[in-house]
Amino acid sequence: MLEKDTIITYNNPKSPVSEAYRVLRTNIQFLSVDKPLKTILVTSSGPKEGKTTTIANLAVILAQGGNKVLLIDTDLRKPMLHKVFLLLNDRGLTNLLTLQKDAMSFIQHDVVKNLDILTSGRIPPNPSELLSSNAMKSFLENVKNKYDIVLMDSPPVGGITDASIISTYADGTILVVKSGKTEIDAVKIAREILDNVNANIIGVVLNHLDKKAVGNNYYPYYYYNDDEEKTKKLRKKTKVDRRQK
8 A cells, every 4th residue: 555645646546636647757758759768867946845746656657657667766865755655764775885785685676566666775974975976877777777767766956966966867857846835046046056967857847736826627737848948838737527526
């Protein structure tokens, strides 16, 4: 049993929210027609913007689509994926990187069909050093050959270098923005930080949009795709059947 309120794509696959994540999956697939996005980082400009919820549901929806998915908690400061998926976290990424043993022995397999998860492990004293290590680079190169797609949940961009480090390993980076909370300047700064390390920002997910802003009969979902400095907006509105609430 997964965390009911967070993993909506698993617990309520017919909901409008789940449909929104299918749209996100489709958009990512369109982006990777010529060059597959094997590794994707999901981050945010600040804390509590919904990045872990976003990546957890994205992982499930990709797995439901038949992809073999590895979801990694690379937030070695305030890890959350083990709580979301109700998993033990006594062994994980930090153990793998320090012990440098076979990665498969630390990964928790088939948490959901086609979805494997590597939790963070115990919080280390040197997160940035571990994430920038040769062991981390070698591990990612190894698992890329074993999975269709590897998703990485990272700390927020602001204040620490962890997300910037991990973004250099990713084929694509997605920024999560919380409507009504995230300041525009914070998003701009986050983008500048990622641009400085040549991160490939493939889009922004806007969540927690107030339904009153667009009408009570719709669940809104936005996805922005940057293409050669030109921003294209794809918008999906799915009508909510009030009788199912």
